[in-house]
Amino acid sequence: MEHFGALLHGFAVALTPGNLGYAFIGCLLGTIVGVLPGLGPAAGMALLIPITFGMDPTAAIIMLAGLYYGAQYGGSTASILINTPGEASSVMTTLDGHQMARQGRAGAALAVAAIGSLIAGTIGVILLSLLAVPLARFALHIGPAEYFGLLLFSMASVTSLTGGSPAKASFAVFLGLMISTIGIDLQSGMARFTGGVVELQDGIGFVVAAVGLFAISEVLFTLEAVVKGKSEIVPLKGSLWLTREEWRRSRGPIMRGSFLGFFKGILPGGGATIATILSYSLERALSKHPERFGTGMIEGVAGPEAANNGAATGAFVPLLALGLPGSASTAILLGAFLIYGFQPGPELFNSNPELVWGLIASMYIGNVILFVLNLPLIFLFVRILYVPSTVLMPLVLMVACIGVYALNESVLELGLALGFGVLGYAMRKLSIPIPPMVLSIVLGGLLEKSFRQSMTISGGDLDVFVGSPIAIAFLVLSVAVFVLPFLPWRRKTSMAEQK
Amino acid sequence: MQKEKTRVVLAGIGLALAAGYALTASGMRTPSFGDPVGPRTFPYLVAGGLALSSIGLLAEHVAAHRRGETQRPEGVTRVAVVAVCLLAGYCLMFEPLGFIPATAIFLLVFLTALDRGALARNFVIAAVVPVVTWFLLGYLLGAPITALPG
Numbered sequence: 001m002e003h004f005g006a007l008l009h010g011f012a013v014a015l016t017p018g019n020l021g022y023a024f025i026g027c028l029l030g031t032i033v034g035v036l037p038g039l040g041p042a043a044g045m046a047l048l049i050p051i052t053f054g055m056d057p058t059a060a061i062i063m064l065a066g067l068y069y070g071a072q073y074g075g076s077t078a079s080i081l082i083n084t085p086g087e088a089s090s091v092m093t094t095l096d097g098h099q100m101a102r103q104g105r106a107g108a109a110l111a112v113a114a115i116g117s118l119i120a121g122t123i124g125v126i127l128l129s130l131l132a133v134p135l136a137r138f139a140l141h142i143g144p145a146e147y148f149g150l151l152l153f154s155m156a157s158v159t160s161l162t163g164g165s166p167a168k169a170s171f172a173v174f175l176g177l178m179i180s181t182i183g184i185d186l187q188s189g190m191a192r193f194t195g196g197v198v199e200l201q202d203g204i205g206f207v208v209a210a211v212g213l214f215a216i217s218e219v220l221f222t223l224e225a226v227v228k229g230k231s232e233i234v235p236l237k238g239s240l241w242l243t244r245e246e247w248r249r250s251r252g253p254i255m256r257g258s259f260l261g262f263f264k265g266i267l268p269g270g271g272a273t274i275a276t277i278l279s280y281s282l283e284r285a286l287s288k289h290p291e292r293f294g295t296g297m298i299e300g301v302a303g304p305e306a307a308n309n310g311a312a313t314g315a316f317v318p319l320l321a322l323g324l325p326g327s328a329s330t331a332i333l334l335g336a337f338l339i340y341g342f343q344p345g346p347e348l349f350n351s352n353p354e355l356v357w358g359l360i361a362s363m364y365i366g367n368v369i370l371f372v373l374n375l376p377l378i379f380l381f382v383r384i385l386y387v388p389s390t391v392l393m394p395l396v397l398m399v400a401c402i403g404v405y406a407l408n409e410s411v412l413e414l415g416l417a418l419g420f421g422v423l424g425y426a427m428r429k430l431s432i433p434i435p436p437m438v439l440s441i442v443l444g445g446l447l448e449k450s451f452r453q454s455m456t457i458s459g460g461d462l463d464v465f466v467g468s469p470i471a472i473a474f475l476v477l478s479v480a481v482f483v484l485p486f487l488p489w490r491r492k493t494s495m496a497e498q499k
Numbered sequence: 500m501q502k503e504k505t506r507v508v509l510a511g512i513g514l515a516l517a518a519g520y521a522l523t524a525s526g527m528r529t530p531s532f533g534d535p536v537g538p539r540t541f542p543y544l545v546a547g548g549l550a551l552s553s554i555g556l557l558a559e560h561v562a563a564h565r566r567g568e569t570q571r572p573e574g575v576t577r578v579a580v581v582a583v584c585l586l587a588g589y590c591l592m593f594e595p596l597g598f599i600p601a602t603a604i605f606l607l608v609f610l611t612a613l614d615r616g617a618l619a620r621n622f623v624i625a626a627v628v629p630v631v632t633w634f635l636l637g638y639l640l641g642a643p644i645t646a647l648p649g
Contacts, residue, residue, distance in 0.1 A: 167552055167558070170548070171513055178520055188534065190538050220582055390613040391610065391620075394605070394610055395606075397609075398602055406636075411590060411593060415590055418590060421586070452540075452541070455534075460536070
């Protein structure tokens with residue numbers, strides 16, 4: 001009952017003209033970002049954050065969140081029409097979505113993606129409203145040692161579930177942790193690893209790293225793809241709706257995908273991408289005609305698209321309740337919270353209820369906005385795909401530079417972003433996953449802080465990390481998740497997924 | 500057939516980084532009160548983790564070699580090198596020239612490098628986009644980008 005009252009208050013916050021407007025702008029920008037191949041939601045949010053400085057923090061967070069789940073909607077458009085996913089979690093949609101487009105059913109594919117996203121997003125927000133507070137209350141019982149174990153579990157999960165090489169993923173994690181230690185150590189006041197450069201005493205901002213690792217490196221990769229060969233765009237003609245038979249076949253996959261995606265999204269690691277893979281595999285396993293998957297089966301679009309949006313919403317549960325991001329995109333959102341002076345976690349529900357419940361309420365509204373945007377305006381969004389990438393990509397680089405410079409008016413940070421861009425490009429070439437690195441840049445400071453707080457409380461005794469059942473459970477889970485990729489059956493699955 | 504040595508090279512870089520990082524951390528002083536761990540311990544742990552990851556890469560290299568895997572990563576392409584050089588030049592021009600001239604030059608050169616056949620279009624984009632962008636972001640939204648030098 002108390003949640004219901006808080007949610008009503010949240011709607012009062014979200015339905016103010018200003019916040020409604022920012023939710024709309026976020027959803028619109030997110031859809032555009034999702035439609036454009038080469039720019040993912042993480043890059044889009046990293047580019048947008050500097051522009052939100054000076055805004056009301058609640059409005060800024062609502063807009064960023066709108067961009068995040070809006071990108072999940074938009075990603076399916078490029079997957080269906082040009083067989084190129086707008087972002088990683090839309091990869092599975094290309095398998096059957098593009099085939100449907102080739103058979104003249106692009107409209108139905110886009111419609112089922114939009115409907116599935118609406119239903120999954122709405123179910124997800126309802127579950128988020130119900131689960132976030134109990135989880136936040138549980139989190140009030142955990143101290144620095146338990147929090148250290150929880151952070152370790154989060155990072156171990158992302159490391160083991162991203163990509164096929166555990167060594168490369170952990171290499172990325174420790175590289176990120178190294179970067180997170182640059183700057184003034186707040187507990188001793190000592191400058192660490194700054195090389196005498198005064199500007200580095202504040203550390204390397206995660207926005208600088210994120211813009212470089214995501215936006216700039218993605219542009220470099222997209223330019224390479226463009227130079228290699230053009231993508232063919234299937235023209236969008238005909239009805240933007242489903243037949244009765246197509247709707248009957250889509251209902252089950254949408255419902256299954258919604259719940260599967262949401263509960264997968266709660267777990268750190270892999271984000272929405274793994275949720276879509278699981279959903280596609282489930283629908284193929286349940287189908288009477290599994291051999292037809294990959295030839296234009298609507299179930300192969302409905303399930304993954306619902307799972308995509310369900311996971312995007314589920315990821316907000318650990319983010320808001322525990323302050324734990326489970327993916328690169330939610331790591332960027334966490335960074336945004338921190339920049340505005342908010343620490344996501346159990347205390348946020350008490351200290352800033354209007355922010356939390358306003359955000360949750362805006363997600364209900366955002367799902368409706370996206371459904372309204374995506375179907376009637378789809379022809380407009382499709383026009384974006386006809387803008388040559390050779391024009392778009394330099395403009396994206398321009399926006400990236402503005403965003404980084406606007407942070408602190410620092411040419412050094414522009415250079416750092418470029419350096420991270422080159423690093424991100426090299427990492428992609430060498431198949432070293434980037435999300436674990438971004439996660440550790442964002443979480444590294446918190447990890448060290450909880451470690452040192454625990455050691456201070458215990459007077460230097462390491463037993464503090466196994467001093468409670470919760471701490472032991474998180475440590476055991478961390479080890480188990482880290483060992484998972486080395487198990488023979490898991491390695492075979494991972495290698496098959498990579499192919 | 501030349502063996503794929505990416506993991507070996509990465510491991511070497513990782514071990515060198517870990518050693519340098521730990522060596523730099525060893526020069527930090529630990530306060531005599533309060534914090535029993537000090538500013539060095541976490542960096543030591545990170546260096547240890549990086550070293551272990553590098554050893555893991557070597558183990559993966561051996562395992563891949565035994566499986567006969569020879570897939571090499573794609574090389575660096577000319578377009579990426581050109582893009583990075585142009586972006587570096589843009590970063591250096593950003594303050595001395597001001598946003599509008601620096602961006603106009605950057606866009607004109609970049610767009611022309613990617614598509615020489617659309618010179619007129621490139622000129623129009625390079626002339627219009629920086630002005631419109633500065634007006635929207637710099638003037639209306641107050642982003643701290645100076646339109647012109649000085």
